[in-house]
Amino acid sequence: MFKWLKANLLCPMNSEAAILHLSQHDKLRPLIEGIAPPDFTPTGKVYFDLLESIVSQQLSIKAANTIFNRFLALFPDNCPHPVMLSAIETEQLRHAGLSNQKASYLQNVAAFSLQHDLENHQWDAMSDDEIIEFLTRIKGVGKWTAQMILMFTIGRPDIFPIDDLGIQQAMIRLYELDEKDKKLKQTMITLAEPWRPWRTIACRYLWRWKDTR
Numbered sequence: 001m002f003k004w005l006k007a008n009l010l011c012p013m014n015s016e017a018a019i020l021h022l023s024q025h026d027k028l029r030p031l032i033e034g035i036a037p038p039d040f041t042p043t044g045k046v047y048f049d050l051l052e053s054i055v056s057q058q059l060s061i062k063a064a065n066t067i068f069n070r071f072l073a074l075f076p077d078n079c080p081h082p083v084m085l086s087a088i089e090t091e092q093l094r095h096a097g098l099s100n101q102k103a104s105y106l107q108n109v110a111a112f113s114l115q116h117d118l119e120n121h122q123w124d125a126m127s128d129d130e131i132i133e134f135l136t137r138i139k140g141v142g143k144w145t146a147q148m149i150l151m152f153t154i155g156r157p158d159i160f161p162i163d164d165l166g167i168q169q170a171m172i173r174l175y176e177l178d179e180k181d182k183k184l185k186q187t188m189i190t191l192a193e194p195w196r197p198w199r200t201i202a203c204r205y206l207w208r209w210k211d212t213r
Contacts, residue, residue: 015040018157018198025194027174028202031209038204042155047109047118049153050135051080053145054105055098070096071106085110105140112138123154131156151200160192160199170206 015037022028043049055071056064072078074092075085086107093103112118116134123131128150135146144163150156161167162185171188172179181187195202 014157015201018201021198022195022202022205028195028205031174031205035205035208035212038208040155040201040204043153044155045119046121046123046149046153047082047113048080049149050109050118050138050141050145051085051106053148054102054109054140057102067097071098080106080110082110082113086114102140105138108139109141128156128159151203157200158197160189160195160203162188164203166207166210167203170210173210174206 019032019037023032051071052068055068059067071093072080074088074096075081088107090100090103093106094100098106109118126134131150131154132143132146135141135149136143144161147159147161147164151159151161168179168184168188171177171191172184175191177184177187192199192202
């Protein structure tokens with residue numbers, strides 16, 4: 001992990017440059033001026049964040065936090081090391097509130113991390129698409145989850161999660177789009193093209209704007 005952090009510090013996400021660039025767009029400028037900037041600091045904890053993302057799927061924030069904390073409490077120092085998670089009985093995971101499917105997915109992440117050492121992987125040597133292809137080899141990790149890891153964990157600046165419902169809803173409102181339009185996603189891609197190379201930060205503002213409305 002320390003190698004990754006060093007690489008990231010050498011090439012930090014330049015939020016000031018991003019905000020300056022995005023503020024040139026008429027639709028985004030009011031959002032940026034009226035909303036407090038999100039924290040753009042990546043966590044760097046790929047393994048841990050994958051586990052949390054799987055637990056959180058299709059749950060409210062409150063329920064997800066409760067179950068994830070119960071899950072962490074199963075391990076010494078609340079640390080679900082891949083060796084321990086791989087060895088734990090499914091029934092113990094079920095008692096923490098996890099479904100059989102999620103328990104299986106969590107152990108898939110642990111097994112993959114044992115093989116590929118996710119916390120010390122050389123992410124800076126991989127492109128966005130390569131990381132998505134790599135992480136989606138894990139059964140239970142889809143493209144959206146991999147994109148969230150790129151945005152929030154690794155800190156890639158130009159990710160546009162086209163399938164994210166929140167981004168779709170925000171852009172439909174902001175640009176007065178027809179949500180039933182069969183070409184909606186293509187329209188979104190076209191509208192977001194001028195945001196390059198800072199689409200991650202644009203999406204962070206769109207999420208926050210949607211939540212404050």
